[in-house]
Amino acid sequence: MTPTSEATDRARLVFSLFDADGNGYLELADFDLMSSRVVAAVPTAGDALKDRLARSFRQYWDTLLAELDANGDGRISPEEFESVVLNPQRFDAAVDEFAEALAAMGDPDGDGLVARPEFLALMVAIGFRRRNIETLFDAFGPDGSDRVRVATWADGIRDYYRPEKSGIPGDHLTASASG
Ligand SMILES: [Ca+2]
Numbered sequence: 001m002t003p004t005s006e007a008t009d010r011a012r013l014v015f016s017l018f019d020a021d022g023n024g025y026l027e028l029a030d031f032d033l034m035s036s037r038v039v040a041a042v043p044t045a046g047d048a049l050k051d052r053l054a055r056s057f058r059q060y061w062d063t064l065l066a067e068l069d070a071n072g073d074g075r076i077s078p079e080e081f082e083s084v085v086l087n088p089q090r091f092d093a094a095v096d097e098f099a100e101a102l103a104a105m106g107d108p109d110g111d112g113l114v115a116r117p118e119f120l121a122l123m124v125a126i127g128f129r130r131r132n133i134e135t136l137f138d139a140f141g142p143d144g145s146d147r148v149r150v151a152t153w154a155d156g157i158r159d160y161y162r163p164e165k166s167g168i169p170g171d172h173l174t175a176s177a178s179g
């Protein structure tokens, strides 16, 4: 399967954001840094939600390392990461748990809905542009009280990683407009 250009853009953006220390490689230290930043983004979330999200970051890293570290140096280069969009089934379990854990963090009171402030806080902590985050939230179709369903967000995260997808809400995140 040839990934869509949108899927390739989405994967490149993930690489650049997950390289949290900006040294050009994905390493365990990046995931620890990212994990602590994102877990702290919603202070009202309970420990169970925070622990689940931290575990999902670690599982995500473990999967990337196991599947992509072709030269065995313990870090993922941009070239090694390119194949993340070629074999999505290898990452389904890790992406699925990450999607569920991240979306759940946006719903600290457990009513099944994510309000815009929590959505913004989590996505800013990951490193996406604020304006793109707002556009994405709007694309998810918030209700009258400006909330989206946890399941809608989790599905959006899964779609983000699908190599065959284009024209999805997640494509708003790769828009280059500043803000
Ligand atoms: Ca790095």
Ligand SMILES: [Ca+2]
Residues within 6 Å of the ligand: 068, 069, 070, 071, 072, 073, 074, 075, 076, 077, 080
């Ligand atoms: Ca490597």
